[in-house]
Amino acid sequence: MPTSTTDDAADEGTPPVGDQYQVExxxxxxxxxxxxxxxxxxxxxxxxxxxxxxxxxxx
Incomplete structure (x- = not known):
């Protein structure tokens, strides 16, 4: 079973941590x-x- 952390199904709902996605x-x-x-x-x-x-x- 591969252990890739880039495209996990659990990470689909979390937005990336870029400047345009941070919550104000x-x-x-x-x-x-x-x-x-x-x-x-x-x-x-x-x-x-x-x-x-x-x-x-x-x-």
């Missing part, structure tokens, strides 16, 4: 920044509504 680990820093900005805006808006309710004595 993308980190969505811009998306996380926009999400944090959106959440901060919502918190500030609800805080202003809460302060208005407190000043009117409605709460």
């Amino acid at each position: 680990h993308f980190k969505p820093t811009g998306t996380l920044f926009v999400l944090a900005l959106f959440v901060a805006t919502l918190v500030l808006l609800w805080a202003s509504v809460f302060v208005i309710l407190l000043s009117r004595g409605s709460l």
